[in-house]
Amino acid sequence: MTEESLEGWAPEVGDAISLEELVERAFDYRGNVTVIKTDGTELEGYLFNRDRAAARPFVQMFDRAGDGPHDIPYSDIRTIHFTGKDTAAGNSYAAWLRTKGASKPASGGA
């Protein structure tokens, strides 16, 4: 299975994607993101949780230093950029098998 990485994606909330959809993408992303708030401030870190059903929907993040969790209401978010490395991309099993095969061609593998 191949999955296109969102690494480097810097969308703006609008017709193409809603804030709720963008939060879901960020929640599913295994790298740091940068949340750009409506007041212009930014927080970069790992977005590990969100609650759309809460009375005041919010996301939760650990910042780049690992501090947190920081709770940010949806209403304070202007957009989210996928600024950190996608740690789930690459490093595949197939690549490992190729490496193993290249180094030990006679020993079999999968």
Place this chain on the structure above:
Amino acid sequence: MSVPLSQMWAVTSYVLTQKLRGRRRFPLVLMLEPLFRCNLACAGCGKIQYPAQILRKHLSVEQCLAAVEECGAPMVSIPGGEPLMYPEIGRLVQELVARKKYVYLCTNAILLAEKLAEGLFEPSKYLSFSVHMDGLREEHDEAVCRDGVYDQAVEGIREALARGFRVTTNTTLFDGADAFRMREFFDAMMELGVEGMMISPGYSYSKAPDQEHFLRRRRAHELFSTMLSNPKRRWKFNQSPLFLQFLMGKQDFECTPWGNPTYNVFGWQRPCYLLQEGYAATFQELIETTKWETYGRGSGNDKCRDCMVHCGYEPTAVNHTFGSWRGFRDTVVATVTGKF
């Protein structure tokens, strides 16, 4: 089945107490992940793909103990990440044993001999090292994407057994697994002297690099039927025989996602050990606010369709044992005869 009588009794009395209290959803095993950091990067694992600041984080012993108390499950499984890399693993295990929790420390055993030599642990009926072994040398080293790990694990197992510890193995099987090689593997583990083995098909983590080798349900039934038909008397499994029958297609169970709740640096994971659909701040919140009806095969949730993993179905099997005469009879027969 190789579970010690005292542990069987503890689990039995716990389950019956929950049923007498009319508790509909209760935990059986707490999956306590004190850290995500690991010294391996297995292709089938979706647990370690995080930014550096998350991999550096770990729970405090106090956070772990608070989660154990809040959850109340009689058994605590400590996976991860690699728990032997957790700086306070010795104290955590000591505290859990003092609370009479049955602890399964799930380890790849790379560091096991070293940590035992440091005197970090004391043998106890409450502590079992559950060593990750995905087959014989060739299969295991391939699964963990590093040569030599099987031999290190065997060395760790021997050292732990020599020091009087309980040792079990846990094995995850993927598509392409050879049932006959696995039967040889069971022989090898029994010869090593482990107390029992745990087996389960893998789950297709959406973030795991290897997406092509996870077992679909029909293939899983075929594989486990071949593997477990005519089991040798000396094979001991540290899990419910009804779960093994389920893997063989002889039992039709639904998932019990709350049976093995997961706590880690993010909180209480919804809905289960394998899916990450969000986090709750407390165990009570997890139980009361998770939309359980949207999970499990019967829900039609695509993510649950082919899942047969022990953390969802072993609690169902245990519940079945104590929930009906047929379940109790099937369990007794399988335990006494050694046939699944």
